[in-house]
Amino acid sequence: VAATLPAAAEQVTLRVHHFLPTGSTAHAKFITPWCDKINKESAGKLKCQIFPAMQLGGKPPQLIDQARDGIADIVWTLPGYSAGRFPVVEVFELPFMMTSAEATSRAVWDFVQAHDQAEFKDVRPLAFHVHGAGHFFTVKAPITSMADLSGLKLRAPTRLTNMMLGSLGATPVGMPVPQVPEALSKGVIDGAIIPYEVVPAIKVHELTKFASEGDPSYRGLYTTVFVFAMNPAKYDSLPDDLKKVIDANSGAETSAWIGKVWDEADGPARQRLVERGNPVNVIPAAELDKWKAASASVTEAWLKDVASKGVDGPALLDAARTLIDQHSK
Amino acid sequence: MGEALAHEHVRPAGPLGRALDLACRGFALGGGLVLSAMALMSVASIVGRAAFGKPITGDFELVQMGCAISVTMFLPFCQMVRGHIIVDFFTARMPPRVLAILDTAASVLLAAVAFLVAWRLAIGLQELRGSGDSSMILRVPTWYAYVPMVPSFVLLGLAALYTAFVNALKVPA
Amino acid sequence: MTGIQTGLIAFGVLIGLLALRIHVGVAMLATGIGGYVMLIGWGPLLAYLKNAAYGRYSVYDLSVVPLFLLMGQFALRGGLSKGLFDAANAFIGHWRGGIAMGSVGACAGFGAICGSSLATATTMGQVALPELRRHNYAPGLATGALAAGGTLGILIPPSVVLVIYAILTEQNIAKLFLAAFVPGVLAAIGYMLAIMVYVRIYPEAGPAGHRRTWRERMRALGSIWQVIAIFIIVIGGIYGGFFTPTEAAAIGTIATGAVALTRGGLRNGGWIACVYGTAQATGMIFLILLGADVLNVFLALTQMPAELADWVIGSGLPPLAVLFVIFVILLVLGCIMDSLSMILLMVPIFFPIIMGLDFFGLDSTEKAIWFGIMALMVVEIGLITPPVGMNVYIINGLARDVPMGVTFRGVIPFLCSDAVRILLLVFFPSISLFMVRWFA
Ligand code: NA
Ligand code: NA
Numbered sequence: 001v002a003a004t005l006p007a008a009a010e011q012v013t014l015r016v017h018h019f020l021p022t023g024s025t026a027h028a029k030f031i032t033p034w035c036d037k038i039n040k041e042s043a044g045k046l047k048c049q050i051f052p053a054m055q056l057g058g059k060p061p062q063l064i065d066q067a068r069d070g071i072a073d074i075v076w077t078l079p080g081y082s083a084g085r086f087p088v089v090e091v092f093e094l095p096f097m098m099t100s101a102e103a104t105s106r107a108v109w110d111f112v113q114a115h116d117q118a119e120f121k122d123v124r125p126l127a128f129h130v131h132g133a134g135h136f137f138t139v140k141a142p143i144t145s146m147a148d149l150s151g152l153k154l155r156a157p158t159r160l161t162n163m164m165l166g167s168l169g170a171t172p173v174g175m176p177v178p179q180v181p182e183a184l185s186k187g188v189i190d191g192a193i194i195p196y197e198v199v200p201a202i203k204v205h206e207l208t209k210f211a212s213e214g215d216p217s218y219r220g221l222y223t224t225v226f227v228f229a230m231n232p233a234k235y236d237s238l239p240d241d242l243k244k245v246i247d248a249n250s251g252a253e254t255s256a257w258i259g260k261v262w263d264e265a266d267g268p269a270r271q272r273l274v275e276r277g278n279p280v281n282v283i284p285a286a287e288l289d290k291w292k293a294a295s296a297s298v299t300e301a302w303l304k305d306v307a308s309k310g311v312d313g314p315a316l317l318d319a320a321r322t323l324i325d326q327h328s329k
Numbered sequence: 330m331g332e333a334l335a336h337e338h339v340r341p342a343g344p345l346g347r348a349l350d351l352a353c354r355g356f357a358l359g360g361g362l363v364l365s366a367m368a369l370m371s372v373a374s375i376v377g378r379a380a381f382g383k384p385i386t387g388d389f390e391l392v393q394m395g396c397a398i399s400v401t402m403f404l405p406f407c408q409m410v411r412g413h414i415i416v417d418f419f420t421a422r423m424p425p426r427v428l429a430i431l432d433t434a435a436s437v438l439l440a441a442v443a444f445l446v447a448w449r450l451a452i453g454l455q456e457l458r459g460s461g462d463s464s465m466i467l468r469v470p471t472w473y474a475y476v477p478m479v480p481s482f483v484l485l486g487l488a489a490l491y492t493a494f495v496n497a498l499k500v501p502a
Numbered sequence: 503m504t505g506i507q508t509g510l511i512a513f514g515v516l517i518g519l520l521a522l523r524i525h526v527g528v529a530m531l532a533t534g535i536g537g538y539v540m541l542i543g544w545g546p547l548l549a550y551l552k553n554a555a556y557g558r559y560s561v562y563d564l565s566v567v568p569l570f571l572l573m574g575q576f577a578l579r580g581g582l583s584k585g586l587f588d589a590a591n592a593f594i595g596h597w598r599g600g601i602a603m604g605s606v607g608a609c610a611g612f613g614a615i616c617g618s619s620l621a622t623a624t625t626m627g628q629v630a631l632p633e634l635r636r637h638n639y640a641p642g643l644a645t646g647a648l649a650a651g652g653t654l655g656i657l658i659p660p661s662v663v664l665v666i667y668a669i670l671t672e673q674n675i676a677k678l679f680l681a682a683f684v685p686g687v688l689a690a691i692g693y694m695l696a697i698m699v700y701v702r703i704y705p706e707a708g709p710a711g712h713r714r715t716w717r718e719r720m721r722a723l724g725s726i727w728q729v730i731a732i733f734i735i736v737i738g739g740i741y742g743g744f745f746t747p748t749e750a751a752a753i754g755t756i757a758t759g760a761v762a763l764t765r766g767g768l769r770n771g772g773w774i775a776c777v778y779g780t781a782q783a784t785g786m787i788f789l790i791l792l793g794a795d796v797l798n799v800f801l802a803l804t805q806m807p808a809e810l811a812d813w814v815i816g817s818g819l820p821p822l823a824v825l826f827v828i829f830v831i832l833l834v835l836g837c838i839m840d841s842l843s844m845i846l847l848m849v850p851i852f853f854p855i856i857m858g859l860d861f862f863g864l865d866s867t868e869k870a871i872w873f874g875i876m877a878l879m880v881v882e883i884g885l886i887t888p889p890v891g892m893n894v895y896i897i898n899g900l901a902r903d904v905p906m907g908v909t910f911r912g913v914i915p916f917l918c919s920d921a922v923r924i925l926l927l928v929f930f931p932s933i934s935l936f937m938v939r940w941f942a
Contacts (some may be wrong), residue, residue: 413527
C-alpha cells in the first residue's frame with residue numbers, strides 16, 4: 001500500500017472553511033464529495049482538511065477575506081453576507097429571477113466571467129451557485145394572494161428580500177436563522193421565507209402548517225448566491241498537474257452540478273411536508289403577475305444602487321435574465 | 330486569581346497615571362452609554378413588534394455592532410483596576426520582589442498583545458473601508474465599529490505599560 | 503507529530519505561562535498565536551488578527567453577557583438583596599439554622615435576576631453576614647453558607663457561564679436556561695438541607711431567630727415583588743419564547759435600572775458606579791474570550807479535539823467512566839482556575855468526546871444540554887474549593903476576623919450537597935431535561 005501512496009512532499013493539503021455543521025447539505029452533499037473527487041483525480045496528491053462551523057475562527061461574513069488572505073485555502077460562503085461589496089452579483093437575488101438552481105447556477109458562473117470579474121478579483125472563484133427558490137411557510141393561513149401578506153410578520157433572509165416583503169405588504173423581520181424555530185413556535189413571527197432544503201434543518205415543517213409556492217411556470221420568488229472560492233496564491237503554488245485537477249473541478253459544469261445538488265435536496269424536504277399533511281398551496285401565475293409589478297420597486301432600488309457605482313444596471317439585468325433563459329432550455 | 334473588586338482600587342498618583350486613569354474611565358463610560366442605548370433600542374424594538382407589528386429595522390445588526398464596541402471600550406478600565414484574571418496559585422509563596430518582576434513582565438506582554446491587536450485592527454479598518462463591507466439590512470459600514478475599537482486596544486496597551494511601570498517600581502524594595 | 507501530541511505540548515506551555523502570572527486571556531492568546539504561526543505561518547495569523555476581535559465580540563447572543571452584568575449591578579445598587587434577605591428570614595428565620603437557610607434562599611432569589619456568582623456573593627455577603635454574626639452563628643457556618651450560596655448566582659438562570667457554553671456548543675440559550683432551572687432550585691434546597699443536618703449535629707452553630715407574625719411576613723413579601731416581577735418578565739419571557747435571551751436581558755436591565763432609579767440607587771454617581779462594575783467584569787470575560795478564540799482555532803488546526811474524541815470512542819471505555827474522568831479534570835482545574843476560563847478552555851475539547859458517546863440513549867441536543875448543566879455545576883464547585891476559591895475570598899474579605907481555613911472547612915457540608923446533586927443529575931438526566939421536553 002505504501003508504494004502506491006505519493007511521497008508526503010508532493011502532497012498538498014487544502015484547508016476548506018465554511019459556516020455550516022457537518023450534517024448540512026453543503027458539507028455532506030457538496031464539499032465532502034468535491035474533496036473526495038479531487039483527491040481521487042489527483043491520485044491522492046490533493047487532500048482537504050474540511051473545517052465546518054467556522055472552526056478556523058471569525059464570523060461567516062469574514063470568510064471571503066479569509067480566502068483572500070490565505071487563512072483558509074478554500075471557502076464556501078454567501079457574497080450577500082458582505083452587503084455592499086458584491087452589489088452586481090446581487091442581480092440574481094432580485095425577485096422573480098431564478099428558474100432551477102442548476103440552470104441559474106450555471107448562469108451565475110457565466111455572468112461573473114463575462115461581466116463581473118472585478119467584484120471577485122481578490123479570490124479565485126471555483127464555482128458559483130444558488131439554492132432552489134424560496135417559498136412561504138406560515139403558521140396560521142396559507143398565502144394565496146397579496147392580501148394574505150398584509151401585516152404578516154415574516155422572517156426575511158437578506159436586504160433585498162426584506163425590501164421585497166415590504167413592497168408586498170408584509171412586515172419583514174430580520175433575524176439570524178438559529179432564532180427562527182423559537183420565534184415561529186412562540187408567534188414572534190407568523191412565518192418565514194426559505195428554500196425547501198433548509199426546512200428540515202430548522203424544523204420548519206413541524207412549526208408551520210402551510211407551505212405556499214409559486215406556480216411552477218413562474219420564476220422563483222427569490223434565491224441567494226453562494227461562492228466557492230480559493231486563495232489565488234495557493235492555486236498559483238500548485239504544480240501544473242494539480243492545477244489541472246482543480247480546473248477540471250471548477251467552472252460552469254461544477255457550478256451547475258452544485259445547483260443540481262440543491263435542486264435535489266429540495267425534493268425530499270418537500271416530501272416531508274406532504275407526509276406531515278401540511279398542504280402545499282400554489283400561488284397562481286395571474287396573482288404572481290401582480291406581485292411582480294408590486295415588487296418592481298426592489299429592482300429599481302437595485303438599479304439605482306449599482307448606477308451610483310457607475311455600473312450599467314439595465315444591461316446587466318438583461319444579461320442575467322438572458323443567461324438564465326439560455327440555460328433553462 | 331488576583332481579582333480586585335473595583336471599589337478596592339486606589340486611584341493612581343502622578344499626572345501620567347491620573348491622565349490614563351481618566352481616559353480609561355472615559356472609555357468605560359462610553360461603553361456604558363453604548364450598552365445602555367443598545368438595551369433601550371432592544372426594548373423599543375420589542376414594544377414596536379408586539380404592539381404595532383413594526384420592529385426596529387436591523388435591530389439585530391445594531392446589537393451586534395453595539396456589543397463589539399461596548400465590550401472593547403471596557404477593556405482598558407479593567408486593566409487599570411487590575412481586573413484581568415491571573416492564576417496566583419503557583420506563586421503564592423514567592424517573595425514580593427519575585428512577584429513584582431513577574432507582574433512587570435506579564436503587564437509588558439499584555440501591552441505587546443494589545444498593541445499587536447490594535448495595529449492589525451487598524452489595518453482591518455482600512456481594508457473594510459476600502460471594500461465597502463457593510464451590514465446586511467441597514468448597510469451600516471462595518472468599519473464604523475472598528476473606529477472606537479482601535480483606540481480602545483491602544484489604551485489597553487498604555488494601561489498595561491503603566492501597570493508594568495508601577496510593578497517595576499516595587500522590584501528594588 | 504499527532505494532533506494530540508501538539509495539543510498536549512500547547513497545554514504544557516499554557517500552564518507554564520499561567521504559573522508565571524501571565525493574565526489568563528494573554529496566556530491563551532500567546533499560546534494560540536505561537537501554535538498558529540508554527541502550523542501555518544505569520545501571514546495568515548496577521549491576517550486573522552485583523553478581524554478576530556470584531557468577529558469574536560460582535561455576536562448577537564454574546565451581548566447578553568454585558569447586559570446581565572449591568573442588570574446585576576443595578577440590582578446591587580437598587581438594594582434588592584436586603585429585601586430578599588428580610589423576606590426569607592421572616593418565614594424561616596425562627597428555625598434552628600434558619601437565618602443561614604434564609605441567606606441561601608435570598609442568594610437563590612438574587613441569582614434569579616443576576617448572572618454572576620461574584621456579584622451574588624458580594625451583595626448577599628454584605629447584607630447577611632452582619633445579621634448572622636449578630637445572632638451568634640458559628641463563623642464557619644455563616645461564611646460557608648454565603649460562599650456556597652453565592653454560587654447560586656450562576657447555577658440559577660440567568661447565567662453567564664451557560665451563555666458561553668451555549669455559544670461554544672451552538673446550543674439554544676433559552677433551552678439551557680430552562681434546563682438549569684430545576685437543578686438550580688435543587689442546589690438551593692440541597693444547601694438548606696446541608697445546613698439543617700449541620701445544626702442537628704452542632705446545635706449551637708445556628709441559633710434560632712425570633713418568630714415573625716404573618717402580618718410582618720406579608721409586609722416583607724411585599725418588598726420583593728419587584729424581584730419577582732423582573733424574574734417573571736425575564737425568565738418567563740425567555741421560557742415562553744416571547745423574546746430572545748438578548749431581548750430579555752435588555753428588558754431586565756431596563757426594568758432593574760428603573761427599580762434602582764426609583765429607590766435612589768442611581769443617585770450620587772450610582773449609574774457611573776454600575777458602569778464601572780460592569781466594565782470590570784465584562785472586560786475580564788472578553789479578554790479571556792479573545793484569547794480562547796485564538797487558542798481554539800489553533801487546537802482546531804492541530805485536529806486534536808477530533809483525534810482525542812476518536813481515540814476515546816475507539817478505546818471502548820464505558821461512557822460514564824469517561825464522564826467521571828472529565829469531571830475529575832474539571833474539579834482539579836477548578837482548584838486553581840476560574841469557571842469561565844475552564845469552560846472556554848475545556849469545552850471545545852471535551853464536548854466532541856461527549857457527543858460521540860452514548861448516554862442513556864439521549865439524542866444529541868438533549869445530551870448537549872444535560873452535559874452543559876453538569877459541567878456548569880462541576881466548574882462552579884471550583885468557586886468554593888481550596889486553595890483558590892473566589893467566593894470564599896470574597897466572603898472572607900467581608901468577615902476579616904474569620905480565618906480563611908475556617909471558611910474553607912465551613913464549606914464542606916455544601917460540597918457534600920454538591921456531590922449528591924451531581925450524582926443525581928448524572929443518573930437521572932430527566933431532572934435537567936423534563937422542563938425542556940415539556941415546553942418543546
Ligand atoms: Na443567575
Ligand atoms: Na477553587
